[in-house]
Amino acid sequence: MCQKELRETMRDRRTIITLVMMPLLVYPLLSMALNRFLVSSTAGTSEQTPYTIGVETDDEGSLLLAWLEDPMSQPPAAILKASKGNLATFRVVNTTSVGLHPKQALQEKKIDLAARIELGNPPRLRLTAFNGDPASQGAQRILTERLHWLRLARAEALAASQLTDYTPPTDVSVENIGVAEKPSMLGTIVPLVLVLMTITGAVYPAIDLTAGERERGTMESLMASPVPRSYILFSKYVAVVVVALLTAMANLLAMFTTLWAGRLLPLLTGGEDAFPWLAVLQILGLLVLFSGFFAAVLLSLTSFARSFKEAQAYLIPVMLLSLTPGMLSLMPGVTLNGPLAIAPLINIVLLAREVLQGTAQAAPAVITVLSTVGYAAAAIAIASKLFGSDAVSRTSGQSFGAMLKRPTRSTPTPSPQAAALTLALLVPIYYLVSNVLMRIVPELSITWVLLLNAIALVLTFGLIPLAAVVLARCNFSTSYQLATPSPLTLFGVLLVGLGAWGFAHESFVLAKQMGIGGLDVDRIEKTRQTVEALKVAPAWLLVGTLALAPAVIEELCFRGFLFTALRKVLSPTRVIVTTAVIFGLFHVVTGNMLLIERFLPTTLLGLILGWIAYRTQSVWPGVLMHFTHNALLNLATKYQDKIAFLGEGFENQMHLPASWLIVLSTTTLTGLAVVWFSTRKPSVANSNLATTPA
Amino acid sequence: MLHVDSLTKSFPLDDGVLTAVDDVSFRISPGEVFGLLGPNGAGKTTTMRMILGLLEPDSGYAEVDGVRTAADPMAVKSRLGFVSASDGVYPWLTVREMLLYFADLYAVDATLAEQRCESLADMMDIKHLLDRRAGELSTGQRQRVTLVRGLIHDPPVMLLDEPTRGLDVVGVQTIFDYIDILRRGGKAVVVCTHRLDEAERLCDRFGLLHAGKLKYCGTLNELKEQTGQASLVDIFVDLIRN
Known part of the structure; x- marks a missing residue:
């Protein structure tokens, strides 16, 4: 497809x-225009582009040139060194030879400066410059300065010859240290160009493949x-992303090649005239993000349109709106942090700037990528809901309002689109809630911290999927997999829960040894504070907020709602892996911090829980296992001092003793075997995909 | 083969509810051509869309080859071929690429799809067009391509929605030949049309829809007996007037 x-x-x-x-024509033309601009803005800086002074007579011209050629009119060595020894150059022309008075020639911008010399003692020089013209003002300023140096040098020479004890007030010397910062336009211009390039590439295929x-x-x-x-x-999305990527790459290639060929690259990179391969590679990576985002957004709009014209009418405001966040990259002082990390488009523009300037931070970068993926998924979900609706409905089109209406009939499980929309909502809400929690936590007691954590969990992972289930009129029992499991299955998962915490601990240690995350000094101190706080918290509170609440809410969300929604379109293995990875990713982001070391253990736990949910067709065994696992981990932390006989491994983030690993592995494997045996004939056919008639 | 039972569908309007299809039932056997007739707005297309699983009925069901649309719309779609007068082509694809794309959508094996593409193209006399861009074809050629497209997955049931609309004499004759091929191939065929003269020549049995209700259903002789009218046109005019 x-x-x-x-x-x-x-x-x-x-x-x-x-x-x-576009790339073949636009960039050479832009380059030519830039060249012209540079030529006019660099007037006077070289022999090829001298300032032009107009005079009325040849005598005036000769006198003026004599002053300028006098070595005494050169600025002091320190100033000359600052401009790398380059002196502005002047060309003196007699304008009357072409029938114009110097002032007239200046009015017509044929010269940069008009000069008139009244002979006398001393001769009087009258300069006329053009208001607001940079070249004219520059010529006037530099000429005045040059003549000032001439007067000064001659006066000093005279003073030195007349007065034997003459000494200048001071002798100035200048020394430069450090490495000069080369201002790079890459970080400011390229994000805006990326927005324009990807939109340009995505617009036409998005319209063509839908409307x-x-x-x-x-x-x-x-x-x-x-x-x-x-x-x-999705197949249309892939096509739009590919075309947007190719268009942007062609644009990039044309832009860099044109600038390189025109020797204008240093303007962009602020460095040498070498091709910036690293920047190009970074931009290619960013392009994927930009293309993925814009392709999804544009498709969701064009899927709603019934004709090319209608689609164009929708897209023009979007393109104009997109330029505003694009401009943010030009504003100094705006950084990718806080709510900006989840603001659609703004976040990727800022990320692009920070990547190209080499100042990007891992946590906001990951949050930006995750939220952008979430927004793209939501946009595609909306698009697939709208796409083809007029071929389906009786009337000529379906409105956004109709899309949000509650269906009249109940359905067994939520749709994958509903799951994608829910996830897209969960990402920013969870991020904001965890940020707020992180901000107020230091001022609260451990009891309040734990209670607020549990409430936040219920409000986000509990209520949002529940709202989706209610709105879509889904059956609670089948959407959340609320079937009652057999006692043998429950016994099996209890064993898995009793043993699995050891694996979670081992994978955490392994992640640390592999250099993934791990605890730095600051985090060790925070962890120590948390451990001390947990030690004083009552056991019932720990079990209730850190074991029971996550076990029930997270299982209902990930192995219930998300699992049954994805099961409609994915194979069991893919559903298990997808839900486990999403489960792992949500555990990585906490406030503004990125706890990468949590990814491996939580994803591993998610895989086991997913397999159990698939085998048992019920969410309850997972709840029991999740509860056992979390309760054991947190109680072990609370009673750390009393279980010192376990050895030092647990306390000091080291591998567990081999004897314990053997016991835990045996318990887990026995539990898994019991689960497998108790569910030997699972009803693998999804009730929604049954092919037999009812 | 195709069983429609008490299909009902209403649409909310600003000033009430429109019952587009009201308790419609009929059965079609393999090798039978059924004409679903009625004036514009009678509910033909809505019935067709419910059979296709594009619209969910308020009550009743459509069953294709033993599978109900509501239970498994994808399985039903794969057993249905659908051709409409407004069918278009992908102008930048060749005829072969377009036919193979639809075969892929219907999960037809690639080798089998190639073979069907050749044989159907031969049957509909478009073999010489297979490697031409669809955008370069004439109206008649496009029509034949869409007819082949509807058969690329060899469905047991074919739905034809106003197949002769806007066609010249040659185009109409192509449709007649096509339906004859379908009948001989043992397909159950539903033809939605308001061209009664054509329906009389094409169909074995008829269902007369008016204001969403199936007023009459049977062979031409049965309809004449039921209504006391001499022809399909007379039956139709009488139905609308009374």
Whole structure:
């Protein structure tokens, strides 16, 4: 499907024009314009571009040139060194030879400065410059300075010859230290260019592959085919991303090559005239992010449109709106932090700037990437809901309002689109809630901290999926997998829970040894404070807030809601892996911190929990295992002093003793075996995908 | 093969509710051509869309080859072929690429799809067009390509929505030949049309829809007996007037 979409788009001559012709034509033209601009703005800085002074007579010209050629008119050595020994150059012309008075020639901008010399003792020089003209003002300033140096040097020479005890007030010498900072325009200009490039590339294919299907009359036969709309939309998304990427790459290549050929690269890079390979590679990585975001957003809008014209009308405001965040990259002082890390488009623009300036931080960068992926997923979910709706509904189109209406009939499980939208909502809300918590935590007692954590968990991972289930009129029992498991299964998962904490601990240690995350001095101190606080917290509170609440809420969300929604479109293995990775990622982001070392153990735990949910077709065994696992870990922390006989491993973030590993492994494997035996004939067929008639 | 039972569908309007299809039932056997007739707005397309699983019925069901649309819309779609007069083509793809794309959508094996592409193209006389861009084809050629497209996955049931609309004499004859091929191939065929003269020549049985209700259903002789009218046109006019 992706191949067809790409083939169709890439053969379209309108795509080719955007992809090839634009970069081929635009950049050389821009380069020529830039060259012209540079030539005019560098007037006077070299022999090729001297300032032009107009005089009325040849005598005036000769006198003026004599002053300028006098070595005494040169600035002092320190100033000359600062300009690398380059002196502004002047060309003196007699304007009357072309029939113009110098002032007239200046009015017509044929010269930079008009000069008139009244002979006398001393001769009087009258200069006329053009208001607001940089070249004219520059010529006037430099000429005045040069003549000032001449007067000064002659006066000093005279004083030295007349007065034997003459000494100048001071002798100035200048020394420069440090490495000069080379201002780079890459970080400021490129993010804006990236926005423009990716939008330019994505606009046409996004319209053609969605609204175009309607105009060609292929929509109805496409909707009649036995392929879920989300698949069709995803293949279109891939095609739009690829075209946007190719267009942006062609633009980049043309831009850098043109600048390099025109010797204008240092202007952009602030460095040498070498091709900036590293920056180009960084930009390519950023392009994927920009293309992925814009392709999804544009598709969600064009899927709603019924014609090319309607789609264009939707996209023009979006393109203009996109330029505003693009401009942010030009503003100094705005950094990727706090709420800006989850602000759509603004976050990727700022990330691009920080990456190119080499100041990017890992935590906001990961949050930016994750939230952008979430926004793109939500946009595609909306697009697949809207796409083809007019081929399906009786009337000519479906409104956004209709899309949000509650269905009249109940459905067994939530749709993958609903799951994607829920996840997209969870990312920013969870980030904001955890940030707020991190801010107020230092002022609260441990009891309040634990209670607030549990409440935040219920409000985010509990209520948001619940709202999605209620709004979509989904059956609670099938959406959350609330079936009752057998006692043997529960016994099995209890064993798994009793043993699995050891694996979580070992993977944490392993992650640390591999250099992934680990605890720095600051974090060790914070962890020590947390451990001390947990030691004084009552056991019931620890178990209730850190074991029971996460076990129930997270299992209902990840192994219930998300699991059954994804099961509609993914194989069991993929569902288990996907939910485990998402589960792991949510545990990595806490406030503004990035606890990468938590990814491996939580994802591993997610894999086991996912497998149990798949085997048992119920969320309750997972709840029991999750509860046992968390309760053991937290109680072990609380009673650390009393269980010192376990050895030092647990306390000091080291591997557990081998004897303990053997016991824990045996317990876990026995538990898994019991689960497997007790669910030997699982009903693997998804009730929603049953092919037998009801 | 195709069983429609008590299909009902209403749409909310600003000033009330429109029942587009009201308790419609019929059965079609393999090798039978059923004409679903009615004036514009009678509910033909809505019925068709419910059979296709594009619209969810308020009540009743459509069953294709033993599978209900509501239970498994994807399985039903894979058993249905659908051709509409407004069908278009992908102008930048060749005819072969477009046909193979649809075969892929219907999960037809690649080798089998190639073979079907050749044989169907031969049957509909478009073999010489297979490697031409679809955008370069004439209206008649495009029509034949879409007819082949509807059969690329060899469905047991074919749905034709106003297949002769906007076609010239040659185009209409192509449709007649096509339906004949379908009948001989043992397909159950539903033809939605308001062209009664064509329906009379094409169909074995008829269902007359009016204001969402299936007023009459049977062979031409059965309809004549039921209504006392001499022709399909007379039956139709009488139905609308009374």
